[in-house]
Amino acid sequence: MKHIINNTVKLLVLAAVLGFTACEDVFSPAIENTRGIDAMYHEPTYAQGILANAYVLLPYSASPNSDVATDDAVSNDISNNYRLMAGGTWSSSNNPMSQWQARRNAIQYINLFLENADEVEWSKDETVRMLYNNRLKGEAYGLRAVQMYYLLLAHGGWTSDGRLMGIPNLTLPETASSDFNVPRNTFQECIRQIFDDVDRAVELLPLDYEEITDDALIPAKFKALGVTKSGDYSRVNGDRMKGRMSGRIAEAVRAQAALLAASPAYSEGTEVSWTDAAGHAATVLDRIGGVAGIDPNGGTWYTNTAEIAALASGANPPEILWRSDKSNDANGPGIELERNNFPPSLYGSGRVNPTQNLVDAFPMENGYPIARAEGLYDAANPYANRDPRLGKYILVNGATAGPGNTVITTGTHGTNNDAINREAGQSTRTGYYLRKLLRQDVNPDPNFNTAQFHYTARIRYTEIFLIYAEAANEAYGPTGKGSHAYSAYDVVKAIRARAGVGLGNNDAYLESIKNDKDKMRELIRNERRLELCFENFRFWDLRRWKADLNETAKGMSIEKKTDGTLIYSPLDVENRVYADYMYYGPIPYDEIRKWTNLEQNEGW
Secondary structure (H helix, E strand, O other), rough: OOOOOOOOHHHHHHHHHHHHHOOOOHHHOOOOOOOOOOHHOOHHHHHHHHHHHHHHHOOOOOOOOHHHHOOOOEOOOOOOOHHHHHHHHHHHHHHOOOHHHHHHHHHHHHHHHHHHHHOOOOOOOOOHHHHHHHHHHHHHHHHHHHHHHHHHHOEEEOOOOOOOOOOOOOOOOOOOOOOOOOOOOEEHHHHHHHHHHHHHHHHHHOOOOOOOOHHHHHOHHOOOOOOOOOHHHHHHHOHHOOOOOOHHHHHHHHHHHHHHHHOOOOOOOOOOOOHHHHHHHHHHHHHOOHHHHOOOOHHHHHHHHHHHOOOOOOOOOEEEEEEEEEOOOOOOOHHHHHHHHOHHHHHHOOOOOOHHHHHHHOOOOOOOOOOHHHHHHOOOOOOOOEOOHHHHHOOOOOEEEEOOOOOOOOOOOOOOOOOOOOOOOOOOOOEEEOOOOOOOOOOOOOOOEEEOOOOEEEEEEEHHHHHHHHHHHHHHHHOOOOOOOOOOHHHHHHHHHHHHOOEEEEEEEEHHHHOOHHHHHHHHHHHHHHHHHHHHHHHHHHHHHHHOOOOHHHHEEEEEEEOOOOEEEEEEEEOOOHHHHHHOOOHHHHHHHOOOOOOOOOOO
């Protein structure tokens, strides 16, 4: 990916060119030495700079921002936009979840690239020129699918006349003479565009980028195009391209979009079925051997330190399908998450506080929910014998954290700012601190400022397994397989076994519900909540399920009596204020004011 970022200087030149195109008559005398779009035809690096913007504008976040707007977390930052949003400030003119501008900007660059790519002299050699042109266009189609998917997440919705709408589906670049007052396409038309773009990406791209030294090993579809030299193939599709959009990534994006379209909030307005969604997920999973391909260490991908250290540029560990570059920048990604979320005693700001709601969602180690008597949950010792993921993802009272294994006391008897509500803007409001995503070998102490490698997991295989489980349960029932080799039950059992749940009793709870679609649906949704917590899924999941958005965020106050006994008292921390129409996000208010043909989602 480094060669992409190195083109950002060219992007600045391009931005100037595009900006001046529509208003060059303002300048007198006219600005000289600006470059038209046709400059890309004989300068491939300039052309790639246009496409690079679609990478720069990718929508993935390393921080658990949107979780603060759900029942999974609160923030101790009074000015946090997601905290304010959940408290009732969400509107079409104040929308932290908006994807409108950035995604449409990216699509504009993609469309500009696609319209001109065939004219670029990628190489003097005709075969190599064709390979470059196909690969880069394939990347563009795949990236456009990503951008459209995130637009639909944030802005797709039902209008007052009962239509499920997406966004204006633009496949050509806009110019100064374009008609900008265009209506939204239907949600189904946008989903179809995603699927079509994925099909084009898969057709043009290699499944993965790799070096080939034997002509006989050139993939068949490239041989059919006349590629006969492994050197030519590797020059264009070799290891140095790892990290860019590939056929495998595009297929995963299709699975994500299919799940969205088949979900309760959208299914009545689309033609995508649960069977379709299961099939698209299986296409991705079958390539790694199905359930047998689940990474045993995938649940702790963010803290598998030896694995992260050994990652070469663009290479993926078994859990990761697509990721960002890794970085140990002490002024940014190498320490930022810990600086924001470690407890105060570890020089953190304790920003994201997991809720009691989420803590209660973790079952007992024997697999039973805490509400079931068979789980043997002890309210006087609530963290004992729990799902091992609880201790890995959430820092509870009395646990240790940081490079020195410091004991963190969140109870009211704590003697420093780690204690609940001790110091506004630093202390936990729920009695819990974030542990997931954080590396415990990072030290934000200004005397050390020790950073470690981090990366953003854009798409994990666990997500795709959970997509399959959800869709297969709805399409075939818990143990049905359709035309595939594994069932929703098989996936859930494997994921829970990896987590260390139900190992001593053959996961008796799962066995007891494996023939009940409704109970399996509940379990799958809960497993998705746990496995993907703090990775910015929960907000979108609640909405596509049309689940309760207004569950009060709760915490746990812990008091220590003189005899050393701990008293656990649940408390309400933060109310959620969402209206029913907020299952679908708004079109930005300013856009609605500007364009009469742009219809708002109902309620906004």
